[in-house]
Amino acid sequence: MTTQVFKIPDSFKKDVRYTFCPGCDHGVAVRLVAEVLDELGLTQNTICAASIGCSVTIYDFLNIDTIESPHGRAMAVATGVKRAKPDKFVFTYQGDGDFASIGLAESMHAALRGEKISAICINNTTYGMTGGQLGPTTILGQVTTTSPTGRNLEYYGYPIKIAEHIALCDGTAFSARVSLDTVANIKKAKQAIKKAFEVQMKGLGLGFVEILSSCPTNWKMSPDKAHQRVREEMMPVFNLGIYKDVTQS
Numbered sequence: 001m002t003t004q005v006f007k008i009p010d011s012f013k014k015d016v017r018y019t020f021c022p023g024c025d026h027g028v029a030v031r032l033v034a035e036v037l038d039e040l041g042l043t044q045n046t047i048c049a050a051s052i053g054c055s056v057t058i059y060d061f062l063n064i065d066t067i068e069s070p071h072g073r074a075m076a077v078a079t080g081v082k083r084a085k086p087d088k089f090v091f092t093y094q095g096d097g098d099f100a101s102i103g104l105a106e107s108m109h110a111a112l113r114g115e116k117i118s119a120i121c122i123n124n125t126t127y128g129m130t131g132g133q134l135g136p137t138t139i140l141g142q143v144t145t146t147s148p149t150g151r152n153l154e155y156y157g158y159p160i161k162i163a164e165h166i167a168l169c170d171g172t173a174f175s176a177r178v179s180l181d182t183v184a185n186i187k188k189a190k191q192a193i194k195k196a197f198e199v200q201m202k203g204l205g206l207g208f209v210e211i212l213s214s215c216p217t218n219w220k221m222s223p224d225k226a227h228q229r230v231r232e233e234m235m236p237v238f239n240l241g242i243y244k245d246v247t248q249s
């Protein structure tokens with residue numbers, strides 16, 4: 001007798017061309033979202049607000065309705081969709097530049113309003129799609145195409161710690177930061193995504209997950225070295241953990 005231990009999630013489209021760069025963690029993150037949608041039985045009832053940047057291609061991979069909401073407006077678009085169709089499950093999938101720079105106002109105010117939506121933010125410390133420019137999460141000293149001598153504190157200030165800020169908003173029900181650098185961390189990331197989706201289903205408020213994610217192409221590293229960078233350079237600045245969980249208080 002054979003036991004199936006691995007299968008393509010039903011939420012995944014079949015036979016699509018893989019468009020993320022080799023070794024990019026976006027692929028793992030999208031797969032986790034698909035697995036959780038399957039497990040919570042949400043696939044047929046979900047609307048995703050996709051953003052701008054590499055994250056936008058989530059609509060290429062998932063068998064769900066997606067509304068493209070570029071230029072940082074995903075949380076505002078998701079708000080409108082959820083309020084118009086409260087029975088739908090609504091989530092955003094965004095890059096850190098999109099969520100916390102171009103769309104910071106939309107993101108924070110959705111959390112302050114306690115919108116009953118979920119948001120996934122991929123933190124790769126750069127603007128990935130446009131060529132690796134300095135973004136809101138770029139670490140002090142990090143070399144990017146627009147900070148060739150490294151992020152300078154005097155000039156650019158500090159990187160934003162998104163999960164902590166979102167947790168401080170009274171309308172947030174769940175906020176966590178996870179990573180995809182090891183199998184153990186991938187499992188924890190999936191649990192966090194599930195929790196962020198469940199608080200929406202219970203009508204408790206915003207569910208948010210920040211995912212530390214590699215960008216081997218713009219970091220100019222092998223996928224393995226990129227995960228090492230996540231561990232050695234990102235985690236000391238962006239500590240992993242659950243910053244708010246109203247179901248535990």
Ligand SMILES: Cc1ncc(C[n+]2csc(CCOP(=O)(O)OP(=O)(O)O)c2C)c(N)n1
Nearest residue numbers: 053054055071095096097098126127128129
């Ligand atoms: C207001 C605005 N400015 C600039 C752009 C150009 N732009 C498109 S994608 C992108 C980078 C997005 O980076 P991020 O959100 O970090 O996502 P990633 O590509 O790293 O996944 C930028 C700056 C834009 N779309 N809108």
Ligand code: SF4
Nearest residue numbers: 020021024054128215
């Ligand atoms: S540019 Fe970076 S974030 Fe975008 S797909 Fe390639 S590795 Fe991933």
